[in-house]
Amino acid sequence: MSASSPAVALPSAPWLKALKRLNAVDIVLWALRIAVLLVIVAGTIGCVVKGRYTAAQWVDFVVFGLTIGSIYAQIALGYTMVYGVLRLINFAHGDFVMTGAFAGYFIAVPLDQSGFLQRQPVLAMAAILVVAIATSTSVALLTERIAYRPFRRVTGLAPLICAIGVSFFLQQTFRGMFGSAVKSYPEPQWQRAAFNVFGFNVPRIDVILIALALLFMLALYLIVHRTRMGTAMRAVAEDAEAAALMGIDVNKVIVFTFILGGAMAGIAGVFYAFLYKQVYFFMGFTPGIKAFGAAVLGGIGSIPGAMLGGFFLGLVESVGPALFLDGIGITAPYQLRDLIAFTLLIMVLIFRPHGLLGERLSKKRA
Amino acid sequence: MIRTAIVRGLLFGAVxxxxxxxxxxxMLHQRWIIIDTISLGQAVLVLLAIGAGVMAAPTNAPEAPPARLLFGLIAGAAASLPLAALMVAMDLVRLQAVFIALSHDLFEMLSFDLGDFLGVLALIGGGAVGGLAGAVLQHTPPGIRRAVIAGAAAVVVAGVFQELIQLMLQFEGLIGDIRDFFYTWEGLSPQGAAVVFAITAIVSQVRSAASRRNQAALTDQQRQRQRMIRALLCLAGLAVLPALAGSYIGQVLMLVGLFILMGMCLNLDVGLAGLLDLGFVAFFAVGAYATALLTADNPHALLHLSYWAAMPIAVLLSICMGVIFGIPVLGVRGDYLAVATMGLGEIVRVIVLSDFASPLLGGAQGLLQIPKPALGGFTLGSPVSLFYLTLVASGVAAFVAWRLENSRLGRAWMALRDDEDVAQALGINLIRSKLMAYGLGAAFAGLAGSIFAVMLGSVYPSSFQLLISINVLALIIVGGMGSLPGVALGSIALIGLPELLREFGEYRYLFYGAVLIIMMRLRPEGLWPSEARRRELHGSDESLALDAGSDLLPAQRT
Incomplete structure (x- = not known):
């Protein structure tokens, strides 16, 4: 505002101009940036100086980060695709994950008790995944039909509030059907062993989950980029009205998007449950919000961006407590793991809402 | 048309x-409406069948009336088909191993204790009768229909709240005799129900006739005055009720008052300024924790102030928190703002729960032994006296909100809600008005938190979950965004009712989720909308396409 007074004759170096335009809000934002940076740098230095963690522990952190990151990536894909075609934050997506995990649970337990899960891991996992995908996809389709379709042309807060309602409705429905207790997922013998890579123990379950996640994400990428339907989907994401004029059935594309997103959510739910060994009705909420952050970080609407964002978030969340927080002397840093993830989410929303790979969409929003 | 009837019936059946x-x-079956005759659960089933009948036989259908009644019958039968299928499935497989609610009791309820085969037939037959009744109801003259509905509603209310009403009628003598005529221990007696039905039906007939005659003669001004008087009477009733009805009602009303207060503060943010703040429970937590730390009688406390000294400090701290939270998210809009604020709220909860902050804030054990506020030697210990505290606080908040609504700031907020860019172009200071919204909202939330702390006498991190934010959001949406009476109505409906129907508490959030979806679809302006909002939503139809599938293109937000 003061920059509009040209009478002041000062050397007009560009940095000075920028300084003059600085207001209180910018100062606070810069302070925030610097504070976060300071915590990261000081924490890292502190951590290196202290040297409390062994190399094996660091490998553990990284492997776990990649595993949980691969799951976040799969969830983030659902957010990003739906946002691409509908411009709607599917708040209930985390709960699609939960429905998949529950459906998988009710197949996994009898398979485990009969010993089938132990004897035929591939077939059993396939069965669990198929049921989980079927459940979460049907839930996603029902949600789309009942709660989202009426809001296609409505702007403002109504669609988002409706999505929040769906999220609670799904959680409480599952709570009513299956109870509020935490159920423990079966853990067959073959998951417990560890691989030995360069002298480090890497849990076998992590390797399996990462490999499968990469496989499914590759499949999704090929569907979106190589098939007719995928092309139509990208066209709708680019410009829905023009796509409709070109003869694309937008409705079909949206349904297809929810099928893909629901399927990824179901897979992610089973993986998440196998990693943490438990299911309960509220389990979808936190990974859902975090994965949304990952989707925004990667650039919402961008499929490679969502994958990248997911892995990045998983790594930061897993390595962060030891690297940044322990270094500055915070007790029990692992309790603050979610703090790191949520801080990352907020920082992304504030400072880079268009994400790393999402320039195209950000221009439309701005 | 038969197909539509079946589809609509099946939809109701799916519900x-x-x-x-x-x-x-x-759970609803545990509560009698009329003792040994009909329970609330059965009433819901009947209502579903009737609803299916009503939906399947619209008065403007092309068919002749007898055919429409047939459609009602078919729809009602279709509405009971899913449940009948469930009964058959329950009979064949032990579903309870997976679905914990599908117990033998449920089977007995659905089969009316008639066994497998007869029970299924009875369910379908009952559904058909209900559907027929719905269709008949649809085609009766409106006067009679209104009387029947009013009578039935009165019976349901009198039956469902029998515990409360009986509690208030604990007298000997004549009142006791009247009570014994209407009520047995667990519900309405059949003769009582008949009398309630008859009286309400007649009263509603007489009243509607009288009001039709009167309404025509009134001017707009008189009508408005009438509405004011009615609102004041309600308020006076609300003020006197807890003193008469005892501590249980007092406790419920205290919670209602607290949520009215919070509803008003979220109303400023969401209803007026259009900032969907889901992290607003954080300010509530700040108010509560500040009060606890300043007054509590435990080692964590920093000071031992009186409540009246601590409350303003708590409110001030909340305002600071609101501004501190508000500054970074100034540039974040719409749905991103909702997620960002939710993240902020979660961060506060994670920090409070962690071991890192527990030396200061008590961790998961919370802070205990917060003394009750005292007012000149009189301790506000009982729920009823605390209710009056919330009433005063809500009164202040309502006054502030009401004065703000039509002020320069309030209009700036509304402009901001409708279009941020245009508002800025018109010279509205976005930063100032947004921070004012966050600050004021946080102030009321802090006040509510402060009262909450003394109400419970202790604060725990588990009290400050996202659920509170959703709770408050749901109640302002039900009541009507931006409308003060709406907040009170929403709070009574969403906080008071589940508290009164205690067994319902477990399913409260299921109900909230459904309410959010249904309200957004059917009545986005709320049950008691503010005038401006009503005009906005119904004045220009082109901005809102609320009917399903009107156009299949996604919204292009720019």
């Missing part, structure tokens, strides 16, 4: 099936 599988139906 029934959901209620059964989730366990709501059986």
């Amino acid at each position: 029934g099936l959901h209620l059964a599988v989730v366990g709501v139906l059986l």
Whole structure:
């Protein structure tokens, strides 16, 4: 505002101009940036100086980060695709994950008790995944039909509030059907062993989950980029009205998007449950919000961006407590793991809402 | 048309099936409306069948009336089909191993204790009768229909709240005799129900006739005055009720008052300024924790102030928190703002729960032994006296909100809500008005938190979950965004009712989720909308396409 007074004759170096335009809000934002940076740098230095963690522990952190990151990536894909075609934050997506995990649970337990899960891991996992995908996809389709379709042309807060309602409705429905207790997922013998890579123990379950996640994400990428339907989907994401004029059935594309997103959510739910060994009705909420952050970080609407964002978030969340927080002397840093993830989410929303790979969409929003 | 009737019936049946599988139906079955005759759960089933009948036989259908009644019959039968299928499935497989709500009790309820085969037939037959009744009701003259509905509603209310009403009628003598005529221990007696039905039906007939004659003669001004008087009477009733009805009602009303207060503060943010703040429970937590730290009688406390000294400090701290939270998210809009604020709220909860902050804030054990406020030697210890505290606080908040609504700031907020860019172009200071919204909202939330702390006498991190934010959001949406009476109505409906129907508490959030979806679809302006909002939503139809599938293109937000 003061920059509009040209009478002041000062050397007009560009940095000075920028300084003059600085207001209180910018100062606070810069302070925030610097504070976060300071915590990261000081924490890292502190951590290196202290040297409390062994190399094996660091490998553990990284492997776990990649595993949980691969799951976040799969969830983030659902957010990003739906946002691409509908411009709607599917708040209930985390709960699609939960429905998949529950459906998988009710197949996994009898398979485990009969010993089938132990004897035929591939077939059993396939069965669990198929049921989980079927459940979460049907839930996603029902949600789309009942709660989202009426809001296609409505702007403002109504669609988002409706999505929040769906999220609670799904959680409480599952709570009513299956109870509020935490159920423990079966853990067959073959998951417990560890691989030995360069002298480090890497849990076998992590390797399996990462490999499968990469496989499914590759499949999704090929569907979106190589098939007719995928092309139509990208066209709708680019410009829905023009796509409709070109003869694309937008409705079909949206349904297809929810099928893909629901399927990824179901897979992610089973993986998440196998990693943490438990299911309960509220389990979808936190990974859902975090994965949304990952989707925004990667650039919402961008499929490679969502994958990248997911892995990045998983790594930061897993390595962060030891690297940044322990270094500055915070007790029990692992309790603050979610703090790191949520801080990352907020920082992304504030400072880079268009994400790393999402320039195209950000221009439309701005 | 038969196809539509079946489809609509099946939709209602799906709702029934959901209620059964989730366990709501059986829970409602525990409550009698008319003793040994009909329970609340059965009433819900009947209502679903009637609803299906009403939907399947619209008065403007092309068919002749007898055919429409047939459609009602078919729709009602279709509405009970999903539940009948569930019964057959329950008979064949032990579903309870997976679905915990599908117990033998539920089977007995659905089969009316008639066994497998007869029970299924009875369910379908009952559904058909209900559907027929719905269709008949649809085609009766409006006067009679209104009387029947009013009578039935009165019976349901008198039956469902029998515990409360009986509690208030604990007298000997004549009142006791009247009570014994209407009520047995667990519900309405059949003769009582008949009398309630008859009286309400007649009263509603007489009243509607009288009001029709009167309404025509009134001017707008008189009508408005009438509405004011009615609102004041309600308020006076609300003020006197807890003193008469005892501490249980007092406790419920205290909670209602607290949520009215919070509803008003979220109303400023969401209703007026259009900032969907889901992290607003954080300010509530700040108010509560500040009060606890300043007054509590435990080692964590920093000072031992009196409540009246601590409350303003708590409110001030909340305002600071609101501004501190508000500054970074100034540039974040719409749905991103909702997620960002939710993240902020979660961060506060994670920090409070962690061992890192527990030396200061007590960790998961919370802070205990917060003394009750005293007012000149009189301790506000009982729920009823605390209710009056919330009433005063809500009064202040309502006054502030009411004065703000039509002030320069309030209009700036509304402009901001409608279009941020245009508002800025018109010279509205975005930063200032947004921070004012966050600050004021946080102030009321802090006040509510402060009262909450003394109400419970202790604060725990588990009290400050996202659920509170959703709770408050749901109540302002039900009541009507931006409308003060709406907040009170929403709070009574969403906080008071579940507290009164205690067994319902477990399913409260299921209900909230459904309410959010249904309200957004059917009545986005709320039950008691503010005038401006009503005009906005119904004045220009082109901005809102609320009917399903009107156009299949996604919204292009720019």
